Amino acid sequence: MAESANTNPGLPKGNALQLKPLTPEDETLLRESLRRCSPSTFEAAVQFRKTGNADHVPAVVIGVIERFVEPDLRAKLKDADDDIRLIEDLGIDSLTMMEIIILVEDVLQMSINNDELRNLRTVGDVKTFIDCKIRGFALPKPTKFFPIESIGAIMPVQPPFLFLNEASVSSTGANGKYRITGQEFFLQGHFKGNPVMPASIMLEALGQLAVLYLLEGLPTEAGKVVSPSTIYFTGCESVRAHRVCKPGDILALSIKPKRSKMPLASFEGAIRVGQEKAVIAEEITLTFGLSDLVEPAPAPAAPAPQTQTTQVPQA
Numbered sequence: 001m002a003e004s005a006n007t008n009p010g011l012p013k014g015n016a017l018q019l020k021p022l023t024p025e026d027e028t029l030l031r032e033s034l035r036r037c038s039p040s041t042f043e044a045a046v047q048f049r050k051t052g053n054a055d056h057v058p059a060v061v062i063g064v065i066e067r068f069v070e071p072d073l074r075a076k077l078k079d080a081d082d083d084i085r086l087i088e089d090l091g092i093d094s095l096t097m098m099e100i101i102i103l104v105e106d107v108l109q110m111s112i113n114n115d116e117l118r119n120l121r122t123v124g125d126v127k128t129f130i131d132c133k134i135r136g137f138a139l140p141k142p143t144k145f146f147p148i149e150s151i152g153a154i155m156p157v158q159p160p161f162l163f164l165n166e167a168s169v170s171s172t173g174a175n176g177k178y179r180i181t182g183q184e185f186f187l188q189g190h191f192k193g194n195p196v197m198p199a200s201i202m203l204e205a206l207g208q209l210a211v212l213y214l215l216e217g218l219p220t221e222a223g224k225v226v227s228p229s230t231i232y233f234t235g236c237e238s239v240r241a242h243r244v245c246k247p248g249d250i251l252a253l254s255i256k257p258k259r260s261k262m263p264l265a266s267f268e269g270a271i272r273v274g275q276e277k278a279v280i281a282e283e284i285t286l287t288f289g290l291s292d293l294v295e296p297a298p299a300p301a302a303p304a305p306q307t308q309t310t311q312v313p314q315a
Helices: 024-033 039-051 054-068 094-108 123-135 148-154 199-216
Strands: 144-147 166-170 173-179 224-226 232-241 250-261 264-273 276-287 290-292
Touching: 024 039, 024 094, 039 054, 039 094, 054 094, 054 123, 094 123, 123 166, 144 148, 144 199, 148 166, 148 199, 166 199, 173 199, 199 224, 199 232, 199 250, 199 264, 199 276, 250 276
Parallel strands: none
Antiparallel strands: 144 166, 166 173, 173 250, 224 290, 232 276, 250 264, 264 276
């Protein structure tokens, strides 16, 4: 009797990934493959292989990445921050990345093309990529990273009222960081002898991150872009402040788009300091407009080299 394919009934029809039933021999091999991973990684892998439920995949991916990361860097993975960079933050080089992918292929019974790995720069990129492969979804655009210099060149808001030190934008949202230095102008009076970051300014920072997403991540019609001069804050709902934030704290900001139909876009936002919640905003709404895409002018062609002729004197 032929073995039937095991797929997650919740996945869309036409999903390419098909799993063979997990036999006791397969489970033994799976345990051996993941022997240097945590027990929870093995359990998540078993559940995925038995049910095909893609909800177990993030735990498998994080567990496999943790297996190849130096012990002193593994604590960063505990933060569950999808914006953690593979090279800069976790020290994963290209060869190590190949080892990770080979093990993921073996555990999840999938095939990954080497060319598809070029845009995987964060933990979130890897998780989203593998989830899309399993569910049969189109692969998202790669995450874009912006240092403070790039943010300043893109944003209509400028220092000293720009509250993003770095940011990243993906197809699913945006993440950013801001370090409270204590030199901010508003801390001189908020409060006397006890500088505290105003909650309204933290909401402004989330709004600025949403602006960056509109400018760099929002899909638009062909030939159109979001115009920086048309973006304005229109409102927020269900805001809760959970923590006092002071100089020295590093705010980890995140926004996720909820709805977008010109001229309005709404987002949910959150700020954390380490593992602690600082601010939650269930809905931040911005208004925006589009303008025509202006293609950069082509660089002028280099002048043709001039040849010099030498006059030969006649005898």
